[in-house]
Amino acid sequence: MIDIRFGPQVCGALTSGATREWVVADGLGGYAMGTVAGLRTRRYHGLLVVPGETPASRTVGLVSLDPAVLLPSGARIRLGAHEWASGDVDPRGFELLERFDLTDGLPRWRWRIGDVVIEREIAMRYGRSCVAVVHRLVGGPPVRLELSAACTWRDAHGERRADGPALRMDRVDGGAVIDGAFRLAGPDWAPEGHWWRGVHHREEAARGLHPSEDLWYAGRFAGALDRPGDTVSVLAWAGDLAEEPPPATEVVAAARRRNRQVVAAAKPADDVEATLTLAADAFVVDTPRGPDVVAGYPWFGAWSRDTMISYEGLFLCTGRADEGRALLRAYAATLSEGMLANTADTGRVEYNTVDGTLWFLHAVSRHVTVTGDTDLGDELLPALRAVVEAHTAGTRYGIGVDPADGLLAQGAPGVALTWMDARVYGVPVTPRTGKPVEVNALWINGLAGLAELSELAGQDATGLHRLHGQALGSFRDRFPSAVGWLHDVVDAPAPAYPLGGAPHHDDDLLRPNQLLAWSLPYAPLEPDAATLGWVAAGLLTPLGPRSLSPDAPEFAGQHRGGPAERDGAYHQGTVWPWLLGPYADACRRAELPVDELFVGVEAHLSEYGLGSVSETADGSAPHAATGCPFQAWSVAEVLRGRRLRR
Template identity: 25%
Template sequence: MSYIHFDKTLMTNLEEALPKEILRSNRSGAYSCSTIVDCNTRKYHGLLVVPIPELGDENYVLLSSLDETVVQHGAEFNLGLHKYQGNNFSPNGHKYIREFNCDQVPTTIYRVGGVVLKKEKVFQHYENRIIIRYTLLDAHSETTLKLRPFLAFRCVREYTHENTRVNRDYQEVSNGIKTCMYDGYPELYMQLNKKNDFVFQPDWYRGVEYPKELERGYAFNEDLYVPGYFELKIKKGESVVFSAGLSEIKTTQLKQIADFEAKIRTPRDNFYHCLVNSAHQFYYHVDGENYILAGYPWFKCRARDMLIALPGLTLVNEEVEQFEMCMKTVEKGIREFMAGEPLSVKIHEIEHPDILLWAVWCIQQYGKIVSLQKCVEKYGLLAKDIMMYLSTSSHPNLKVRENGLVYAQGKSKAVTWMNSTANGRPIVPRSGYIVEFNALWYNALKFSEEICQMVGRKEEEAHFAAMAVKAEQAFKDVFLNQYGYLFDYVDEKDQEQDWSVRPNMIFAVALDYSPLSLPEKKTVFDICTKELLTPKGLRSLSPKSGGYNPMYVGPQVQRDYAYHQGTAWPWLAGFYMEACLRLYKKSRVSFVERVLVGFEEEMFSHCVGTIPELFDGNPPYHARGAISFAMNVAEILRVVKLIEKYDI
């Protein structure tokens, strides 16, 4: 049986099937996403969702869905599914689903009387094109297939409603049509690989609802425009391929493209391969540059996310070339930032004070996984320039103080990964000496010392070594409290020490170089285990600390206040497990494997085959936020590979 497989019992139960989503992307910013029963439950869902730079920086839903109808003996059986007002679903096509699997590509098997129809969906790499292949596995009489496209032509953050401005015109192209609902949008080409009849029957389907948006406190209904339907005969054993894209295609190539795209996919036949498959979906190539998207369906490329995720998404999968291409883009952005020049790359938040520290960490991972010699050759100069920039306090918001630690101002603007805001102010105003900033700073100093020693730069080696010694003592003096854990931040300006038990101290244990002694690291690790560890990651705040709010539910404002106040984050569990293996080595391998089990369960829930953004901090640990999150996938991948060094 397939690894990701759902039978008829689950697929016909909407309470169980609707929460399960499926995502495909094309590495150029476009994606296709819906539920496993093809009922859209978010405004972000759609068969073809693409970036249109001429209209803005968001993605745009062009083709919302495609309803299939099987016709036999004049009787029509509609396989589509939409939610309408009053918890009404129509036309209830899910009741015909026999099974769904996702080993190679998302595949749905329908049974309508004697008709057995297989549907496979692939998203073409680097092309804004969704391809759907229908194969008639069995039929006892003549069968007709009707395909009815539901069009939206809107931004993912907005809705479309019935209006008189819509352009109903269409033009025939090879085995299909092209149409465009509004000026400024690209033409949508819908074609099949065999001759068909397009029946022009324009209408609006009104009041389609998206329950996930209702759950999140947003508007949740829209009207979708249907220009008509495609009709064609299909024989037993025959495959028919439908394409929707932004350019016309030779329809004779559709079968070949569908075969090729399915063949090159990483099979989702086990936990590791699911993560690898998911990792590939974050790759983003545009205008000659390579990026990592922070997550789907709404995140762009963010500097911190990209640097933390890059080693796990590429290096551990032996995709060194992909790492190097992305780092080339990162280096361009970093050098432009350090030179005070406008950014030519599409990386957001590169000005945040910890970004350059994460860049050094990212380079360090390359040295560990590839080779330190090659690391120095490719990135030694970049690492050196970053460290000189930081050590001379050239960064506008990261200054090296007399005690050797780095200091950042975060009262008026969120500058760490805990970046939720309300009324323009940080909800968690972490400012001053921030614990993970200084753990990364110490690690970067020692790594720089290691590089200088390797290449024989004695004077620079001594310089970084002296700075590290100074920072090591100051780190303990500033952060280590009498209860054995670390202050989250200390602001000497306001004489403030944050006693909250937060997961940011785990970095002082997990990184290659730590300013803490072994007993101190074990105490910090134990407190993280007792107060922060859940089956879905580390809590962002201990239940024993004031302001604990673990349920990420309700309207936007309510969710913002819970975002970093007790919710659980899987990517932090990656560093936690690395710290565990670093401290206890082979004796804790079985423990780490048990922690990973909590994430393997996610391959069959929520967005199948990937890991969502965050979870509630209390049982039953519901998944929340973005349906697929790069840092989470990357860090779990990194640990899966890391554990192999100990599990022998």
Template identity: 25%
Template sequence: MSYLKFDKTVMINLEESLTREVLRTNRLGAYHSTTVVDCNTRKYHGLLVMPVPAVDDDNHVILSSFDETVIQHGAEFNLGLHKYQGNNFSPKGHKYIREYSSETVPRTLYRVGGVIFSKEKVFSMFENRIMIKYTLEDAHSATTLRFRPFLAFRSVKNLAQANGNVNQSYTEITNGIKTCMYPGYPELFMQFNKKVKFVYEPYWYNGVEYSKEQERGYPYKEDLYVPGYFEVPIKKGESIIFSAGDSAVSTTRLKALYENEVLARTPRTSFYNCLKNSAQQFYFRPKENDAYLLAGYPWFKVRARDLFIALPGCTLSIDDPVRFEKIMHTAMPAIRNFMVSGQLDSVIKEIDAPDVPMWAIWAIQQYAKEQGIEKARELYSGFVGEIIDYISSQKHPDMKLMDNGLLFANGRDKAITWMNSTVNGKPVVPRSGYIIEFNSLWYNALCFYKELTEEMSIEKIDTIINAMDKSFAETFVNGYNYLFDSVSGFSMDWSVRPNMIFAVAFTYSPLTRVQKRAVVDIVTKELLTPKGLRSLSPKSEGYKPYYVGAQYERDLAYHQGTAWPWLLGAYLEAYLRVFGKSGVAFAERMLISLEEEMSLHCIGTIPELFDGNPPFTGRGAISFAMNVAAILRVVDLLKKYNAD
């Protein structure tokens, strides 16, 4: 039985099926995403969505959808599904679906009268190519398949409108056609593994609506161009493979190409395998010798903080240390270049955030735990030393080392932490001064550096650590035994926020055991939800638990009460540090709610954030690297506790 399987009752109920999305990606930054019933609900959805560097830095929807029609005895049964004005759906192909599963590859089973028909999709790992395998499982009479490609050729940030500038020409190629709607775009090659007939019948389908964009307060109506349709007869038991990509394919090799892609997949047969599969979908290799992690899908690029926070979970926790080394090998020169020249990186965004170098050290610390301190010392000790020197020498433009050993950062007018939402150019949460996670990271980095260098005493480092042993608690621990989120002079942020949990979760902490226990207790009481830690306590002023409405409203709520799964990872690590093996059962129970997400929202992965109040609905990006990585690290940590 498939781990990710939905029966007819779910599939024909659009209130259920349209909320479940699917995502498949490749290493080039391209992807395929839609809902389980193949009805696009976002402008980011499409069968083939890919970068087009000749146009801009965005992804572009090339092939939006591909409608199938089963023809028997002259009767046509259209299996497509699109939403139009007035909540009208056409052609309502979902009513023929009998089941959907997504164990190795997404598979939809249809029944049309006496015809049983299956569709399986594979997105090529190293090419911009979607392949769809159609199989006629059963039929009692001659059957023909008709396919209509819906083309967009536009940025994921825009919507297409019917116009007279479209290049309507096409060229016949082996078992298909190639076409390109606008200059600057690559040609789209649509081919089958057997001879097909293409009927040229150009037509605009007007007013296709995307409900998710409507919910988010964005324009949501689009016109899609259909150049014509393909027709091909199919026999009982026969399979036909369709390919759409930015290059031609040898049609005689399509079957082997499809099968090889299937063999390379991690079957999503468990919670761990779903997370592993999801982690691998963030891998990004735009050039042969480069390796990155994308922050999330469908709209995030490579972001420095996200990359280092997600790196251990997306590599080490799935037994791929080589991938860790490749990504770190790509990222280190970018960090070094910024530290030396202040120059920003063209691929890794937000590399100038003050905490980014310290998260890089934290990632290396996790590598040392998994691969051994000797190997970490050999590969990364010099790099860690450069970061420590850079920070302690007061070279970062937005952060200074004070005499008490603490780091003071200026975030009043510029968002410099992970809580980075802005309205009218100003931070919604202006965190400035002594910021709790910055200083937790700094203390941990200093102690790890001593471990890495094998020197028990480094005078400069010891001076800072000794100062922090006293100043950290004096600065952050308040009269109610939790930690201030930030402190600037006589101004303290009394808001109960989750960032204090890092002072307990990290390997090295200046807090006493009693202080750690107090932090865990208040986080448990006020911030813990089944989906993650709230970004603000319901008891604090400004609590906004629901991430809904227009962009402005969502920006205000982004870090004011929404729940984040990646913080749950830090919380459970902290909980296990405080309670040891007696906390394992609790940690395992906490993961149950996130395992439920494997069949909700975007199936097989974890979305960006959740509402902070019940029913804790998933929001934001449909798949988020830091969340997937954090939960993978918890799963790995629990394995080790149970093994012990």
């Protein structure tokens, strides 16, 4: 894997050390997460964040474990870091960091206090809500180490305040049970029990959200580090509190072994591919319903569109086809009126995307093509054909085939059904009502893939070929525009007319959605260098294509500010790294070079979410990363795009 390592100049400055984040996932949807500097900058940061019934319903437990070194001189040196509502940062342990590294996906810090050198490693026990924090004396005279446990028990999206009920602490052997929800275990436990008030989260303040909370100081552990190699460790876990995990050092060693095995099983071609493979592993989770995909850490749960776009990269490029098979079968069971369920982060099951189902058709087709698993194709074929029938007849939100041209239309008042689905105060920013270009590319691709699956099963595909032929001819006739690229939407309501009114117009804003018209396996068009040149000139950045060309009046170059500002810019110029996959596919078909296309995003692996790829970036230079630091479809499509170079 690539070498991710920082010295004191990065670790010791909050402008750099507190803007680079790490995550260690538990394989269930929970995680441990923080920054290189050790400063918590988000409400989501913590050492034990526990998944609930869905991956999105997470609860923060153990927030931090602050080290303090007792030197032979009697001095007590605090190595933790907190920012307070007053503006103070205290303690400032990051100023004593001489190194941070991410090795085999596990974070490791190294503090130097004169001749005393102490390392910390963090790992989660895969398949359990359990974190291990190990401190080791690397060099210097004997010292004593104290570890102060700051806790809470609250929804990951919120805060807990001191004016509410205190956390309950029940003493047990070697530690305590907090609020009946999770357990702490380590050496020489000394309970305390009072509030730390006014802990500040600078990233939440920057996102226009409530930036502060109060933490419960539960107590501290302590142990002697007499000689190099000695350790003082703490475990925290939820679930079965009576079942004690293995020793913390064993949890760390097991996590390291497993991560190496995950990478080796994928047979990566180089260190970057190995790093992306391990990054992909964090998003594949086991739930009570079987395998699923976390769309992004730290705040997203499972979303069907994200899952299906990510499918090939997360499962087929990493040797996880068996898990992928189970996932596809489970998702197929959610089909209703020809639409795939979109499980919201609220826990509700909704049917509110026009493209999620079409990406599902694509994922099944790719699974069968790549693995040769025709049994799965045969099993899902009736459900997939029912999808086409429902779309032909018409389904929710005006989604249906226009019999006049065979293209797929969509749209209803107040909804945004494509992947560009942001709203501001409930109003869609980009409703894209009509016949969007990528939706119809996916429709045509899906019909062709389904026809092939039908013929493999010995079934008649005449009707599918007829639908495909009509839509293909109409697409080739309708979507090319006079400006040199493809229309983003055809038959869109004219601005002067209400939804469903007349006349219609064709939207020729330069957006990246047209890439799917050239990149899908059964794409309706063959790309040419001139058209891709227009797209690159207006949209391409080092981290991927913008969502809108800068010369458009609606272009927003910064994806910053409060929720309304961020949502307003989300698809109006913000960069989306996942689109590098389709862009690379289109370039290959046009016989354009792609070897240098991923250089920027490869460097990005050590800039924001360490070892991973962010959700978004600013549309204007220097294209600073924004959104979730760890995003499934970004990782999946960059991994898939690079592997296709082989």
